[in-house]
Amino acid sequence: QKEVEQNSGPLSVPEGAIASLNCTYSDRGSQSFFWYRQYSGKSPELIMSIYSNGDKEDGRFTAQLNKASQYVSLLIRDSQPSDSATYLCAFHRGATNKLIFGTGTLLAVQP
Amino acid sequence: GAVVSQHPSWVICKSGTSVKIECRSLDFQATTMFWYRQFPKQSLMLMATSNEGSKATYEQGVEKDKFLINHASLTLSTLTVTSAHPEDSSFYICSALRGQGKETQYFGPGTRLLVL
Numbered sequence: 001q002k003e004v005e006q007n008s009g010p011l012s013v014p015e016g017a018i019a020s021l022n023c024t025y026s027d028r029g030s031q032s033f034f035w036y037r038q039y040s041g042k043s044p045e046l047i048m049s050i051y052s053n054g055d056k057e058d059g060r061f062t063a064q065l066n067k068a069s070q071y072v073s074l075l076i077r078d079s080q081p082s083d084s085a086t087y088l089c090a091f092h093r094g095a096t097n098k099l100i101f102g103t104g105t106l107l108a109v110q111p
Numbered sequence: 112g113a114v115v116s117q118h119p120s121w122v123i124c125k126s127g128t129s130v131k132i133e134c135r136s137l138d139f140q141a142t143t144m145f146w147y148r149q150f151p152k153q154s155l156m157l158m159a160t161s162n163e164g165s166k167a168t169y170e171q172g173v174e175k176d177k178f179l180i181n182h183a184s185l186t187l188s189t190l191t192v193t194s195a196h197p198e199d200s201s202f203y204i205c206s207a208l209r210g211q212g213k214e215t216q217y218f219g220p221g222t223r224l225l226v227l
Binding site for chain 1: 143154155157160204213215216220
């Protein structure tokens with residue numbers, strides 16, 4: 001079992017719709033969770049961090065964390081073609097300071 | 112925000128030469144930095160953890176004598192690819208760890224290496 005599971009996609013949504021990206025993780029000791037966006041040929045860019053159960057909103061982005069279900073998600077409202085990218089879910093392993101990444105979900109927003 | 116730079120952004124070299132890549136945290140100090148490699152259409156692969164003032168910790172399968180890492184200050188880590196070969200051609204990305212208790216990794220823009 002992978003430590004972080006993401007649907008590889010591609011997830012295709014029309015412009016203006018809500019894109020929902022999901023992620024599950026296996027390490028119950030995880031405390032810090034992140035969503036990174038990676039455009040093709042570029043390095044990852046931090047979108048959201050979340051540490052507590054519940055929702056965290058930042059502009060068009062909302063991260064949701066449910067530690068009991070070991071589940072973290074990212075909602076993108078009013079999706080734009082410029083949101084088309086690979087979205088990487090990750091958690092911080094405190095003992096090593098490493099980020100444990102999922103393989104990413106490719107999002108395609110259709111104009 | 113946290114800014115991490117890398118230099119150079121592109122490098123083309125002949126087989127057998129060594130290439131040095133610099134990673135700098137511009138607006139914060141980072142005792143820990145990381146080096147990743149990414150081949151086209153593949154996932155990020157962690158190569159090593161770079162700790163200021165101490166030896167780097169390499170991931171399994173990464174040759175420490177081929178990929179030399181030096182983290183001489185709180186804002187600079189370097190990766191030297193020694194005796195580069197075409198199979199070392201890849202996208203090398205560093206990240207720097209910021210914060211205590213809620214540590215967050217910020218990535219540099221990456222260095223694309225092409226070995227001819």
